[in-house]
Amino acid sequence: MANILCIGAGYVGGPTMAVIAKNCPQHRVVVVDINEAKIAAWMSDDLPIYEPGLLEVVKAARGRNLFFSTEINKNIDEADIIFVSVNTPTKTFGRGAGKAADLQWWEKTARQIVDNSSHSKIVVEKSTLPVRTAEAMERILNSNDRGLHFDVLSNPEFLAEGTAVDDMEAPDRVLIGGRDTESGRKAVQALADVYATWIPRERILTTGLWSSELSKLVANAFLAQRVSSINAVSALCEKTEADVTEIAKAIGMDRRIGSNFLKAGVGFGGSCFQKDILNLVYLCQHYGLNEAAEYWEQVVKMNNWQQQRFVSEMITAMFNTVAGKRIALLGAAFKADTGDTRESPALAVCRSLLEERAHVVLSDPYALENARADLGKLADKVIFEPDPYKATEGAHAIAVLTDWKAYAKLDFARMFKSMTHPAFVFDGRNILDRKALFDLGFNVYAIGKPAMTHFENGK
Numbered sequence: 078m079a080n081i082l083c084i085g086a087g088y089v090g091g092p093t094m095a096v097i098a099k100n101c102p103q104h105r106v107v108v109v110d111i112n113e114a115k116i117a118a119w120m121s122d123d124l125p126i127y128e129p130g131l132l133e134v135v136k137a138a139r140g141r142n143l144f145f146s147t148e149i150n151k152n153i154d155e156a157d158i159i160f161v162s163v164n165t166p167t168k169t170f171g172r173g174a175g176k177a178a179d180l181q182w183w184e185k186t187a188r189q190i191v192d193n194s195s196h197s198k199i200v201v202e203k204s205t206l207p208v209r210t211a212e213a214m215e216r217i218l219n220s221n222d223r224g225l226h227f228d229v230l231s232n233p234e235f236l237a238e239g240t241a242v243d244d245m246e247a248p249d250r251v252l253i254g255g256r257d258t259e260s261g262r263k264a265v266q267a268l269a270d271v272y273a274t275w276i277p278r279e280r281i282l283t284t285g286l287w288s289s290e291l292s293k294l295v296a297n298a299f300l301a302q303r304v305s306s307i308n309a310v311s312a313l314c315e316k317t318e319a320d321v322t323e324i325a326k327a328i329g330m331d332r333r334i335g336s337n338f339l340k341a342g343v344g345f346g347g348s349c350f351q352k353d354i355l356n357l358v359y360l361c362q363h364y365g366l367n368e369a370a371e372y373w374e375q376v377v378k379m380n381n382w383q384q385q386r387f388v389s390e391m392i393t394a395m396f397n398t399v400a401g402k403r404i405a406l407l408g409a410a411f412k413a414d415t416g417d418t419r420e421s422p423a424l425a426v427c428r429s430l431l432e433e434r435a436h437v438v439l440s441d442p443y444a445l446e447n448a449r450a451d452l453g454k455l456a457d458k459v460i461f462e463p464d465p466y467k468a469t470e471g472a473h474a475i476a477v478l479t480d481w482k483a484y485a486k487l488d489f490a491r492m493f494k495s496m497t498h499p500a501f502v503f504d505g506r507n508i509l510d511r512k513a514l515f516d517l518g519f520n521v522y523a524i525g526k527p528a529m530t531h532f533e534n535g536k
């Protein structure tokens with residue numbers, strides 16, 4: 078039996094520990110956080126994050142071998158293995174502002190671990206970190222004068238929000254990086270044994286520390302790069318009457334390319350892709366690799382351009398002005414099946430439309446509370462309406478910004494009747510039936526496809 082602790086009860090800490098506890102009744106798992114409200118929510122049936130299947134997993138283990146607490150110091154002392162899953166956002170000040178990772182929460186946690194430990198432990202980096210962070214972690218942890226030894230491992234998390242439970246139950250791989258020393262190898266083995274309770278050994282990959290740390294940044298950079306690549310193609314499709322969905326299918330059938338992550342849209346979002354790429358850019362610059370830095374930075378620039386392009390298209394289509402027009406935005410979450418709105422393209426579009434003085438109505442089944450918080454003062458100018466039918470009443474346009482499956486099944490005939498005409502649909506996720514909408518009377522714009530309008534020149 079091991080005492081496992083996770084510091085940070087967010088989108089990663091909560092679900093990962095719940096799945097470990099569910100599958101490993103032999104271990105005691107505690108999740109701690111400085112945020113009391115979040116911990117209280119984890120102990121209730123109203124979890125702090127929306128994630129399909131998560132409540133069932135939490136309920137299966139909570140109170141048995143899964144516990145949530147705000148008592149950080151006591152739990153640090155009792156733990157044998159400590160996962161650190163605190164946030165590592167982009168730095169907003171000083172050296173590296175706008176690109177480098179802000180490691181202040183990370184370092185505070187390391188110091189708290191060493192100050193509250195009376196026996197040696199394994200410390201696991203679960204957060205996404207710049208390569209070689211473990212070196213700093215080792216120095217802080219092992220500079221104690223009490224003879225305590227800490228082995229630092231890197232175990233980046235590859236789960237995707239929206240499928241976090243399935244991703245943890247059956248991951249493509251689990252990556253564990255450690256030192257090639259006797260105690261380093263033992264630590265890697267101990268962590269691998271935890272995962273091996275439910276994950277086949279051949280999917281548990283062990284590497285050196287630096288490869289493991291860097292693999293996480295590189296995985297996110299590759300995924301985001303595919304999205305930006307297909308989005309770059311979508312812009313060309315709109316000029317040439319090619320269809321980006323047909324192209325994605327045609328190239329995706331080539332096994333060297335593969336079909337995943339080739340969906341054109343209004344851009345990627347979420348707390349990770351942009352942050353992790355900018356972190357990679359900063360690392361390249363730090364080592365003087367400016368061409369490599371510029372290469373990766375272009376992935377983020379492309380993503381920002383795609384969002385601006387979408388808004389610009391809306392304005393042009395709606396006779397070059399949206400001022401005073403009611404526009405219903407369907408979706409606030411950065412993707413379907415999550416309530417997370419961090420870096421959501423929907424909020425970027427919302428902000429731009431507000432600048433153009435549109436009357437924005439924001440609708441989403443799960444993310445409105447987070448959207449309101451993220452928009453800050455601008456939230457006063459937005460109408461939040463969970464019901465898509467009410468949101469679209471009297472609207473000049475609908476923009477679909479999150480790929481919630483339910484949006485494809487809405488009664489658009491009913492909506493069309495209640496809207497101001499001419500009525501527009503801008504499908505930022507390519508999930509709607511364009512022809513059917515056009516036949517209902519809508520002017521339809523999608524990403525990377527020819528517009529379908531009822532105007533004389535077809536524009």
Ligand SMILES: NC(=O)c1ccc[n+]([C@@H]2O[C@H](COP(=O)([O-])OP(=O)(O)OC[C@H]3O[C@@H](n4cnc5c(N)ncnc54)[C@H](O)[C@@H]3O)[C@@H](O)[C@H]2O)c1
Pocket residue numbers: 084085086087088089090109110111112115149162163164165182185186203204205206234235236237238348349
């Ligand atoms: N969200 C994802 O899909 C995802 C996927 C893979 C990796 N990651 C990485 O995992 C890390 C965590 O991401 P997240 O989305 O879970 O963030 P989050 O903001 O949802 O959660 C982090 C939690 O850490 C807590 N915290 C901060 N400092 C603390 C301290 N000193 N003591 C105790 N608790 C503290 C915060 O209160 C917060 O609840 C990041 O490095 C992120 O890049 C995220």
